[in-house]
Amino acid sequence: MVEHRPLSDFIAYAILTLGVFIVVFPVYLAFIASTHDAATVVGGHMPATPGTHTLENYYRAIFIGGSRTSREPVANMLINSFVSAIGIALGKIFISILSAYAVVYFRFPFRKTAFWIIFVTLMLPVEVRIYPTYKVVADLKLLDTYAGLILPLIASATGTLLFRQFFMTVPDELLEASRIDGAGPFRFFWDTLLPLSVTTMAALFVIQFIYGWNQYLWPLLITTKDSMQTIVIGIKKMLVATDELAEWQLAMATEVLAMLPPVAVVIFMQRLFVRGLVQTEK
């Protein structure tokens, strides 16, 4: 750096600490609320330190569910969220690595057309075509199924573009060498290209896992049974009942549980996450 002045460093630390405070505070409050009993939270005079009902609240939220309405235990919602998030991430990696391989390593009629057909999907998120997509899924009898939660969300171009970009950086000599060794398209893909793509796949997996976990509008529309609901939808339904009577301590315990998996992914796989984020946006 150009100059190193203690005052400038002090201001930087002060501003960044304020930033971290703003970022952490809402989550801290939610955690505190999840450790008190209902009366303390609803009373509006919640203390700023954890209470004594932590285990009770989380146990009830995870295994029993609320008492006022017929509500699902969160354990089931967590399973649904995990299945659909992992399904979306793996599904996207699977279909897009194959299509990118075809577009980069083969020459065939309509190659450009196929690429553009996939590419255009970048432009239209599921939100602008929700009702017709809903109808397609209903006609295919996929409402309230994992396939219905997963398949429409893996139809997008980001993965294909990411793998295409990566394959272009793989040196041509590798293909020439393995062809001299007598390798066909399957051998080359499996023995050479796939091992090289591991980091790219992992980065895409991290981003798509978070994307899948955090889906809201689509699962809201196509899950009618409580047993199929994901955790993000479940929280909303807990609060719809009536604001005053909602069991906030359970809802907040559910909030914490809903945040844990994707936030853990970002913190513990930070390098893959940053890499995936920067690459998918290009």
Added chain:
Amino acid sequence: MEKSTVFNNRLLPYLLLFPQLVITVVFFYWPASQAIWQSFLREDAFGLVSEFVGFENYTGLFAQPEYYKSMLTTAIFSTLVALLSLSIALLFASQADKNLKAAGAYKTLMIWPYAVAPAVAGVLWFFMFQPSLGMLSRPLRGMGIDWNPLLNANHAMILVVMASVWKQISYNFLFFLAGLQSIPKSVIEASAIDGARPMRRFWTIVFPLLSPTTFFLLVVNIVYVFFDTFGIIDAVTGGGPAGATTTMVYKVYADGRLGGDLGGSAAQSVVLMVIVIALTAIQFRYVERKVQY
């Protein structure tokens, strides 16, 4: 850019493309074309008979005062969220770019809200500002403000803006930090030798050099506000009070679900598609220009 060495199988590439193309056609092109087709139809109350009505759904849409209201709401909402989240993130990123010992830890602490679902973030903020039990509602009342986002349109808008900004800071922070770190230190040193103070250096050297990142983020943020904030709005206000936080995307959802006005909802979808395509086109023109640099 093309590969010089390729395989020349005839059938295999089509088989490799097959899964993605099938999913794209079934869940993307087919519904999108249905949306366009439906926007020219009108269904009777039971959804049994539909007749072709030309542009009637569109003229009906643009005759609705509520539609202009949702456009205005979207414009105000996206301007506020984009401006606030970009400037706050730039402030934090420019501090984290200084050679601090704890810079890495601060970076980790700043970026994780990206992983919080919009609906979950909305509930967090609603909990803090819920009129009767919110921890931060009481001080507001103490200051003499009759705080109630459930009834007051401005309060509702402020709340969804805060939640949306909170969620978006991490993303903008990450990209601004990367942008700042890619600015050559020699340029900044040169201006320091010429006697420019840190503030002056920031506005005359750093900020202009950062403009590609800023422009990219502006487009991404507008797209974010259009689509990803749906969960925040639905969790915090449900589009209310009295439609004060009903954005264009929220209106597509609400009209199709409650009113069952599929033709009108489809016409709104088509208008949105045109807007997104325009935004994406702007983004790509910019990307092309950046490549030439």
